[in-house]
Amino acid sequence: MRLIGYQVDGTRHIGAISEDKVTPLGTAAEFYRDPAAALYREPAGPTLALADLEQAPAVPETSRIFCVGINYLSHVDESKSVAGLDLPKFPMIFGRWASTLVVDGAPVPVPPTEKGLDWEVELAVVIGDTVWEADEASALQHVFAYTAFNDLSARRKQIETPQFTLGKNADRSGPIGPVLVTTDELPDPRGLRVQTRVNGETVQDANTDDLIHSVEKIIAYITDTVTLQPGDVIATGTPGGVGVGMSPQRYLTPGDVVEVEVERIGVLRNPIVARDQLDI
Secondary structure, three states: OOOEEEEEEEEEEEEEEEEEEEEEEEEEHOOOOOOOHHHOOOOOOOOOEEHHOOOEEEOOOOOOOOEEEEOHHHHHHHHHHOOOOOOOOOOOOEEHHHEEEOOOOOOOOEEEOOOOOOOOOOEEEEEEEEEEOOOOHHHHEEEEOOOOOOOOEOHHHHHOOOOOOOOOOOOOEEEEEEEEEEEEOOOOOOOOEEEEEOOHHHHHHHHHEEEEEOOOHHHHHHHOOOOOOOOEOOOOOOOOHHHHOOOOOOOOOOOEEEEEEEOOOOEEEEEEEEEEHEEE
């Protein structure tokens, strides 16, 4: 099943999408109390036209986003040369705030002190239940859905200190979508092609088979310390080909369009704008 989020009178809802129609499945808060069961309840209202909806991220507003740094071998050399970071022995986890998430098509502003934003295509995992001390053998049973994520990064702020928080949480810098694909349709995160295109030019092209730390390992690693909740997101890392690793370095600036694509999920496309073009 393919799901989207949308706003009604300031409240986030979840719906099942089929072509240009959306079947309401309840508010995001109601849906994520038990996502697996919510898929099979009676529709929460009449079918809606997709074109009429104000889309929103298809996760709860309380979602926590756990990001994994340096999780493709092709990204290791870039990280070493730019930030002095070695291949991590364990999943390198940092956090994003749910307030940074935006949907397909939403304009993303460049902070005024940055040369631009850097692109990072990622496969993202959405958790389906409460998870504590998962083991790798059964960890995928806790995944509800997969989606695409663009971990747009403010590199100046990210690299200035050892802490990633500011550089990874610029306003509106976390495009997610265009849909969630549930595990009945996409049961295995392996073997998925991931790509980034800037103004139509392919700049990243890799496969989730190349992940250093698997989805299962990441879930197990997080949950011996933090309990994951339904609707939490894990962004599994980006491959080589980011702009900061290029010579000369290259960034997204106002007027650019960035697309990230994850095989069997879809394309997430966002225009880059100047901060003063948006009322934030």
